[in-house]
Amino acid sequence: MNGQKLWTRVAVMALLVLTVMAAEGGKAEKQGNTTGTDCKQTIKTQRCKIPCNWKKKFGGECKYDFQAWGECDLATGKKNRTGVLKRALMDATCAATVTATKPCGKPQD
Secondary structure, three states, rough: HHHHHHHHHHHHHHHEEEEHHHHHHHHHHHHHHOOOOOOOOOOOOOOOOOOOOOOHHOOEEEEEEEEEOOOOOOOOEEEEEEEEEEEEOOOOOOOOOEEEEEEOOOOOO
C-alpha cells in the first residue's frame, strides 16, 4: 500500500507543478503581448455623433442648410452656393454663413 500512496503523492505533485507552470506561462505570455515591437493593440470603435458627410472645411461640429448651386461663372469655371448655420455641436465656434465652391459640370448638348 505504501507504493500506492507514494504514486498518488507523485501524481498530485506533478499535477500541482503543471498547474503552476501553466499559470506562469500565461502571465509571461500576457506580458510579452503588452511590451516591445510585437505589441498587440486593441482598437475600440464607437459610433460617431457627427455624420461623415458633414463638411470638414466648415468644421465637423457645424451643420449648415445650403441653397441650390448658382449659375456657372464662366471666368472661373466654378459655381457657388451659400450655407446658413443650422446647428452647432459641442460648444463649437461656427461661422453664421459659409460659401461652398465646386467646378462646373460639362455642358449638356
